[in-house]
Amino acid sequence: MKKSKVIIAAGIIGLSAIGAMVANHIQQPSLPTFSTAYVQPKQTALPEFTLGDNQEYTKALFQDKWSLVFFGYASCPDVCPTELYNLNNVAKIMTDAGKTMPQVVFISVDPQRDNNEMLTSYAHFYNDNFLGMTGASSEIDKLVASFGVIYQKTFLATNGKYVSVPYTSPIPEDQRESYLINHSSRLYLVNPQGQYVAAFAPPHSANKIAEDLLKL
Amino acid sequence: MQKSIITTLIATAIFSTAPTFAAETTNIMIMDSWVRAAPPSAKVQAAFFTVMNHSNKPIVITDVKAQGFGRSELHLSGKKDGMMTMQKQQQVTIPANTVFQFKPGSYHVMLLEPNKIAAPGELVNVSFTLLNGETISTKMPVKRDNNKAKMDHGKMDHSKMDHSNMKHN
Ligand SMILES: [Cu+2]
Numbered sequence: 143m144k145k146s147k148v149i150i151a152a153g154i155i156g157l158s159a160i161g162a163m164v165a166n167h168i169q170q171p172s173l174p175t176f177s178t179a180y181v182q183p184k185q186t187a188l189p190e191f192t193l194g195d196n197q198e199y200t201k202a203l204f205q206d207k208w209s210l211v212f213f214g215y216a217s218c219p220d221v222c223p224t225e226l227y228n229l230n231n232v233a234k235i236m237t238d239a240g241k242t243m244p245q246v247v248f249i250s251v252d253p254q255r256d257n258n259e260m261l262t263s264y265a266h267f268y269n270d271n272f273l274g275m276t277g278a279s280s281e282i283d284k285l286v287a288s289f290g291v292i293y294q295k296t297f298l299a300t301n302g303k304y305v306s307v308p309y310t311s312p313i314p315e316d317q318r319e320s321y322l323i324n325h326s327s328r329l330y331l332v333n334p335q336g337q338y339v340a341a342f343a344p345p346h347s348a349n350k351i352a353e354d355l356l357k358l
Numbered sequence: 359m360q361k362s363i364i365t366t367l368i369a370t371a372i373f374s375t376a377p378t379f380a381a382e383t384t385n386i387m388i389m390d391s392w393v394r395a396a397p398p399s400a401k402v403q404a405a406f407f408t409v410m411n412h413s414n415k416p417i418v419i420t421d422v423k424a425q426g427f428g429r430s431e432l433h434l435s436g437k438k439d440g441m442m443t444m445q446k447q448q449q450v451t452i453p454a455n456t457v458f459q460f461k462p463g464s465y466h467v468m469l470l471e472p473n474k475i476a477a478p479g480e481l482v483n484v485s486f487t488l489l490n491g492e493t494i495s496t497k498m499p500v501k502r503d504n505n506k507a508k509m510d511h512g513k514m515d516h517s518k519m520d521h522s523n524m525k526h527n
Contacts, residue, residue, distance in 0.1 A: 216397075219404040219469075220435045221442040223394060224462045227503035234507040243507075260399035267397030269506055292441055304445060320470070324441040344442075345463075 173339060174357035178350045185337040189284045193249070193277035195258045203273075204336040208244035208358055211330040213291050215252035215323050216264050222248075225327065226268040231348035232355065233269055241356055243271070244331070249285065250276040251293045251309065252323055279310055289338055293325035385413035386452070386488070391498040393469070394462075395478045403427075403476060405467040405484060405498055406460050411452040418489035419450045425483040428471025435463050444468075449489070476500045 173181060193199040203209075210229065214222035229246050236243040248265050250256040253276045265274030276282065286293070296306040297317040306324060307313065313321060329342040329351070342351055391407035405424070411417045424430040432447040450465060452458045460466050467484065469476075476482050478500050485495040 216399065217401045218444075219394075219396075219402040219433075220444065220462055220466055223396060223400075223404070223503075230504055230507050234504075237507055255401070263399045264397040267399075292439075294441070296443070298446060302448075322444050324438070324443045326440055327442045344437075 173333075174354075176340060176354040176357065178347075179331060179340040179342050179354045181340045182338060185333070185339050186288050188288050188332065188336050188338060191277075191281050191284045193258075193275045193281055197277075199273075199275050199277075201336055203245075203247070204332050204334075206334050208242075208334060208355075209247055209332040210244045211247045211249065211285075211289065211332060212327075213249050213251050213286065213289070213293065213325055214327075215250050215325070216256045216260065217252065218323070218325075221325075221327055223268075225329070225346065226265070226272065228346050228348050228351075229272070229329075230269045232352045233271070235348060235352035236355060239352075239356055244355060244358075246272040248272060248274045249282060250274070251279075251282055251286070251291075251325060253277060253279060253282070255319070289328075289330050289341075291326045291328075293323055295321050296324050297321040385415075386411055386417050386494060388486075388494065388496045391484070391496055393476055393482045393498045393500045395500050395502040396475050398475050398477075400475055401470075401472070403469040403472065403500075404433075404462075405469060405482070406462065407467075407496070407498065409452050409458045409460070411454060411456050411458065414454050416454055417452045419452070419486050420448075420489050421487035422467050423485050423487075424467070424469050426473050426476060427469040427482075428473075430470065430484070431468045432465070433468040434465050478502055 188201055188204060190201055191199075210232075212222075212225055212229070214225065216222075226248065233243040233246075246265075246269065248261065250261055256276050258275055258277075261274030261276055263274075265272035285291075293309060294306045295309050295311065295313060296304050297313050297320070299305045299314075309323070327344045327346075329346060330338055331340040331342070333339045340354075342354075387410040389408050389410065391405065393403055393405045396403045409417075409419075419432060422430045422432055432450050433444050434447050435442065435444050437443065446468075447465075458465075469482070480500045481497040482500060483495060483497050485493050487493050
């Protein structure tokens with residue numbers, strides 16, 4: 143009697159393990175083996191959100207196409223321009239190979255200084271197909287939480303030391319225009335079902351990113 | 359100041375065959391300089407270059423000014439707690455007999471408060487103050503890292519792609 147209980151229990155555990163594996167497999171039927179992209183252990187369905195001046199960017203943005211998402215800000219002189227130039231190189235490689243470049247979405251976490259119109263022209267400077275957008279910090283933070291992005295406002299205090307605070311925290315008046323933002327620089331891959339499935343960790347090589355994207 | 363202008367002119371004359379501009383005092387030379395082209399809607403630009411210290415003593419850059427920008431700062435990009443960070447540097451020391459690079463993802467000059475974002479083909483006059491009081495100036499050409507990708511395969515021009523600046527940190 144005791145023995146059979148154990149067998150049943152083992153059977154249940156075994157079945158649920160298989161079930162989990164099957165569920166996992168069904169959720170992500172066509173993800174190839176990547177060489178540099180880190181596949182998420184669990185595909186994260188993106189939350190409802192609204193960005194853009196007329197709330198034109200919602201979850202629907204990610205439906206039926208692959209997307210690459212990067213978070214940054216327009217006052218970033220080095221990391222964000224490097225990333226966008228790099229993604230334009232990825233687009234070149236994809237186009238040359240006759241493949242569709244995923245849609246590139248640049249999300250500014252700095253709505254206090256950036257607006258949607260300037261972010262559109264900002265993104266188009268690097269590639270006419272790139273999208274640039276921002277919105278209320280509360281909306282941005284929904285996506286930030288899904289991707290596991292971290293960012294913080296940082297400014298030079300009067301004692302010459304850098305102070306980092308959450309983005310929406312108040313800062314000294316004279317720093318309102320000159321603060322910097324520390325931010326994650328991962329590049330996120332979203333599948334056509336609107337799920338965050340993989341990420342590219344820096345340093346980013348256009349060739350390596352393209353190599354993985356060509357497998358999609 | 360007077361001296362540095364003269365040496366700059368000499369350096370420019372000597373290196374006029376090189377595609378980039380160079381400035382030289384007795385011991386220091388700035389070469390391969392460029393200002394990264396940015397969208398007209400951008401709020402900052404960055405300048406990159408190579409500093410050659412030919413002397414047996416360290417050279418310390420204490421200040422930088424750029425024409426057409428309200429503020430210019432010496433900066434260092436880096437990584438901390440999983441985030442890309444950037445910090446203003448009060449000074450940058452170029453060790454003796456060293457070739458020192460200001461490059462994407464590392465040291466750079468951050469150009470803030472632009473009168474107007476400098477466009478490709480333009481030259482930005484940048485001057486550095488050294489700890490010994492000397493000033494050196496150099497004109498930095500504005501360049502894109504690469505051209506926009508086109509959907510039209512046949513007309514793609516890869517020759518203009520500049521791979522030298524592709525390093526990321
Ligand atoms: Cu900087």
